[in-house]
Amino acid sequence: MKILSITTSSNICSVSILENNTIIKELRLNNAKTHSENLMPLVNQILSETSLSLDEIECIACDIGPGSFTGIRIGISSVKAMAEVKNIKIMPVTSLEALSYNITNLNSTYICSLIDARNDNVYCGLFDKNHNLVNNYIADHIDNVIKMLPSESISFVGDGSTMHKAKLEKYFNNLAHFTLNNSLSSANLGICAYNKAKMQYLITPDELLPLYLRKSQAERMLENK
Secondary structure, three states: OEEEEEEOOOOEEEEEEEEOOEEEEEEEEEOHHHHHHHHHHHHHHHHHHOOOOHHHOOEEEEEOOOOOHHHHHHHHHHHHHHHHHHOOEEEEEOHHHHHHOOOOOOOOOEEEEEEEOOOOEEEEEEEOOOOOEOOOOEEEEHHHHHHHOOOOOEEEEOHHHHHOHHHHHHHHHHHEEEOOOOOOOHHHHHHHHHHHHOOOOOEOHHHOOOOOOOOOHHHHHHHHO
């Protein structure tokens, strides 16, 4: 299965081509303000550099969030357009799932993906060693999230884990483990999509929906007026 994998929910705009779970090529740009300008040129570039066309892509792995509301919308709308025109099926992957694949050589009982949601809030996903979600995704203050996590060895990943590392180390002591690889990767997102595709049906563009977990800042400000 040839997979085109796309992530735009963070500062990084990244695209990859995979053959099943083998990474052929990954391209990435780290500038959140230009995702709308850079995504399709990156897609065209990676197809050109791998001598492929969209007609040969059998699945598009799409990052559905949580993360940047604008970035998620850009990614999903672009994936929908490509998939509709070329009749390509889609595998949605959450950014928290994809981050869990950054952890290799796991010695912990759990993997905890944490994404900064501003003002000491985080998006959280707790996974087992096989990257299966253990509990529902959480969007809450870091102090509340910490209290919800099991008191067992956990490998933390994501920009939320680096931002709150001192607090996590203090609470979990030697049960907390960290990685230097905390950025979202379209390559890992593609691997996750391939693994999910073996167990789940691929979806159509009409079925592709974002995962926000909480309302946007603009919506919250409007409600508070």
